[in-house]
Amino acid sequence: MEDEALELAKKLISRPSVTPDDQGCQEVLASVLRDAGFKCETLCDGGPVTNLLALHGKGRPFLLFLGHTDVVPPGDLRAWPHPPFEPCVFEREGRLVLSGRGSADMKSSDAAMALALADFVKAHPAHKGTLGLLVTSNEEGDSRGGTPWAASVLKERGLIPDCCLVGEPSSLKETGDQVKCGRRGSLSAHITVRGVQGHVAYPERCDNAAHKAAALMHAMAQCKWDQGCENFPPTSFQITSVSCDSGAENLAPGRCEFSCNWRFCPASSPESLKKTVFDLAGSNGCTVEASWHLNGLPFQTSPGFFLGAVCESVREVTGLTPRLSTSGGTSDGRFIAPLGAEVAEFGPSGATIHKAGECVDAAAPQTLRRVYLRIAGKICL
Numbered sequence: 001m002e003d004e005a006l007e008l009a010k011k012l013i014s015r016p017s018v019t020p021d022d023q024g025c026q027e028v029l030a031s032v033l034r035d036a037g038f039k040c041e042t043l044c045d046g047g048p049v050t051n052l053l054a055l056h057g058k059g060r061p062f063l064l065f066l067g068h069t070d071v072v073p074p075g076d077l078r079a080w081p082h083p084p085f086e087p088c089v090f091e092r093e094g095r096l097v098l099s100g101r102g103s104a105d106m107k108s109s110d111a112a113m114a115l116a117l118a119d120f121v122k123a124h125p126a127h128k129g130t131l132g133l134l135v136t137s138n139e140e141g142d143s144r145g146g147t148p149w150a151a152s153v154l155k156e157r158g159l160i161p162d163c164c165l166v167g168e169p170s171s172l173k174e175t176g177d178q179v180k181c182g183r184r185g186s187l188s189a190h191i192t193v194r195g196v197q198g199h200v201a202y203p204e205r206c207d208n209a210a211h212k213a214a215a216l217m218h219a220m221a222q223c224k225w226d227q228g229c230e231n232f233p234p235t236s237f238q239i240t241s242v243s244c245d246s247g248a249e250n251l252a253p254g255r256c257e258f259s260c261n262w263r264f265c266p267a268s269s270p271e272s273l274k275k276t277v278f279d280l281a282g283s284n285g286c287t288v289e290a291s292w293h294l295n296g297l298p299f300q301t302s303p304g305f306f307l308g309a310v311c312e313s314v315r316e317v318t319g320l321t322p323r324l325s326t327s328g329g330t331s332d333g334r335f336i337a338p339l340g341a342e343v344a345e346f347g348p349s350g351a352t353i354h355k356a357g358e359c360v361d362a363a364a365p366q367t368l369r370r371v372y373l374r375i376a377g378k379i380c381l
């Protein structure tokens with residue numbers, strides 16, 4: 001039993017499933033689950049994205065494990081000490097690590113979830129409620145045809161999870177030192193500032209849009225959007241691109257555009273952020289047009305039975321008392337939370353995710369398998 005989780009993680013890593021191409025990873029997981037008696041099905045909206053849904057049992061409580069088989073591209077191959085899609089275990093700073101793209105985000109967790117579910121169902125074929133695994137191949141991309149779509153299928157079928165455990169890399173240094181109990185929201189905007197184009201030698205005849213946009217961007221970068229709230233840091237803001245090419249060096253631009261993104265806590269809302277932008281534009285003499293994209297609303301699971309079961313399972317297996325956090329980017333948990341599910345995230349250290357040389361503690365797959373098995377036991381026994 002000791003190496004099975006590690007071996008399954010390696011098998012998944014060796015498939016170069018760059019988003020949204022699953023490369024057969026979901027079938028590898030399905031074969032483990034099918035052997036244990038799970039009903040496995042591929043949910044596909046007709047596009048290139050596939051979602052594996054595996055279910056066992058019926059009724060409530062419904063505990064859903066959530067993951068993804070896609071990975072981000074490896075980037076510059078020369079920056080990898082070992083090839084990204086040739087998983088290997090080696091010693092680094094006195095400990096064994098498993099390297100490869102997806103080792104941390106999140107194929108070790110995928111392997112551990114599938115094995116833990118199979119372990120549980122083999123030991124308790126007549127368990128209480130429903131156990132499920134939903135794994136998409138489009139988490140790292142735009143999520144089209146992925147978890148949000150699969151969540152709508154669950155809703156249509158009346159399959160509403162009570163609890164959802166996301167296997168994303170939640171830990172800081174050691175597997176078990178942190179559990180995520182929610183995530184911030186994400187709002188993007190593309191803002192156009194208008195002025196009056198003209199000859200640079202006659203500033204009195206033009207109204208330089210770049211100057212106006214610079215003042216607005218400065219005001220937005222300095223803005224304190226909120227004070228944060230329990231378990232959430234204050235809302236953060238970043239400008240991600242700026243353009244105002246006028247086409248000639250003697251031409252003052254009549255238009256300047258920039259893109260930006262907020263990671264917001266429940267103390268702010270998309271509406272409050274938008275209002276502040278227009279207020280700041282007004283006080284800086286800017287006429288703006290804005291298009292908005294809401295990537296996800298914040299969600300939080302309050303301490304209670306499910307979060308308690310997750311933290312207790314982590315403690316029993318690792319001896320660590322995890323801290324609760326809502327830090328980092330958003331996750332596909334944001335598509336499951338609105339169904340009414342309590343969502344918690346637990347996985348290995350995310351220290352190297354998306355980097356060249358991504359790796360994870362070689363013991364992580366097995367540790368995760370044991371933690372996930374305990375979580376299933378606390379909910380479905």
Ligand SMILES: [Zn+2]
Nearest residue numbers: 105106139168
């Ligand atoms: Zn991930």
